Amino acid sequence: MRVAIVHYWLVSMRGGEKVIEALCDMYPDADIFTLVYDESRVSEKIRKHKVTTSFLQRIPGAIKGYQSLLPLMPFALESFDLSGYDLIISSESGPAKGIIPSPQATHICYCHSPMRYLWDHYHFYRSNAGFASRLMLPVLAPLLRSWDVNTSLRVDRFIANSHHVSARIGKYYRRPATVLYPPVSVDDFTPAAATEDFYLCAGQLIPYKRIDLAVRAFTKMNRNLVIIGEGKEMESLKRLAGPTVTFLGRAPFSVLKEKLARCRALIFPGEEDFGIVPVEAMASGRPVIAYGSGGALETVVPSVSGMLFEEQSMEALIDAVHDFEDHEAAFRPDILRAHAAQFSLRNFTEGMQAIIDEELLARKPVSPRSNNRSAVAIQRLFEGQFPAPATETPQRVATTEPVTVHAPTF
Structure with missing residues (x-):
């Protein structure tokens, strides 16, 4: 199973990066995708993994001024090619869940928070932003909110780091979320x-x-x-x-x-x-x-x-x-x-593994040979209600009476 870990940015070691370290322990062969990356400011555990950055990395000053590149982040995330991965775990806050998974992949999002500066903290962030940001945010924020909500549909399972965040996921994305507290060493x-x-x-x-x-x-x-x-x-x-x-x-x-x-x-x-x-x-x-x-x-x-x-x-x-x-x-x-x-870290790891196993099992493809009797019965019911067309076209009979089509009853 090929595993990809998607994190919003890797420029320091805070709570979100501690989650990435725990995921690295769980999946030592996983590849990491991130918008921008400062190798000198992350742990050796993260540096051991293959880290792929977006085109934002090549913009001068992006590592320090990445937050000003918010309008470009949707394009950067969707540029990642994750078509070869079976399991994708996105670490969401900044954003990260907006990647495009393949139809066969299982996408689990560990959500630290829906983007604060677009949702419940929007007015606080805007009032404390610079002059240019205060002018641009009212124009950009509605477009980014729409993208943020739409990309929530690309996630198969949400995990929230607290009940507080779970409530916000339900409010803004209309999606349920399993609560699993982040790891603390x-x-x-x-x-x-x-x-x-x-x-x-x-x-x-x-x-x-x-x-x-x-x-x-x-x-x-x-x-x-x-x-x-x-x-x-x-x-x-x-x-x-x-x-x-x-x-x-x-x-x-x-x-x-x-x-x-x-x-x-x-x-x-x-x-x-x-x-x-x-x-x-x-x-x-x-x-x-x-x-x-x-x-x-x-x-x-x-x-x-x-x-x-x-x-x-x-x-x-x-x-x-x-x-x-x-x-x-x-x-x-x-x-x-x-x-x-x-x-503890142990409680997080055990809880995360249980959720991932459950989601992988739920999405496991079913072989056509494993169709049970109920599936066969449903097929026969449809065949009875909607018989296959005759090999010869019957003669059309003209009528002035209305024709009523009865839908099958289950």
Whole structure:
């Protein structure tokens, strides 16, 4: 069986790329297709596979500015020749499912999210976009939405990374989706013997992550906050930050692991489709203070694995931090780690394999010789209702009476 893995772009190692790594373990001979590829910024596990890029790769500056090429992405995805593959697994968010599978192939889409910037986050993205994008999006977005919905029909089975995403797939694509949480390498994280007096934010520094709320809140409270990550908001966040906020930029895994284990709590102020970093914090024995929306509602259990605040505002975050500090001693690292274990790599791999096997079996072609008696009975029923034409054309009889054709009754 030839297997193709389609990912939107491979330019960093985040949650979506961790899913690709898990799929690479499941299918070590699979070929990978992606819009643009930065070999220096992905893991060795991914680099071992044959990676095919689209024509976007040849555009100067595409690796850093790939998001501005959104109007060309449908053409780039449909240019991939996947005619020789039996199983196609698309990792969808950016987009990826828009490839053209052969009629015989089974296409399973693991959906991290329908494209946010076209659907539920459209107005937020547009308001934070540059001048040219704000002008073009109202023209391009309806066309891209139509393409996005139409290409959902090319998928045989949708898998959603959370119930939150499953609901959005149902809303925008009118398709059901099986929920399977993404893999988290919980065994790579361990609690520290002691914590330190700082809170932590980790992730891309982009608008919808709402790191600005954490920067404002901790500057006002005069509490220590460490931020790990990079992105276009770095400079604007630094201008907001007071002396208690520290930016580490893009940090190696060893630093992230150490900070997760030693922080008082992880601050998670954005709405995410799932959110892997909160589970990594729990695996490190540390609780999470999160905005109570999206995937956080499926990972953060109040008073067990963290705290939730209901309003995405600086004031609500400050109240949540104060509430957490009043109950900080009640959070136990062993309980947090046990909670994180349900999101393990093993659970993802076993669940993914079961879904793939089920879909392959359902689409297995049936031999003509295996027709059962019911099929034969249906054929005979049709033969009785619609007899084969006579070898000689009967003489036409003129009549003025209306002719009624009775459809077969089942």
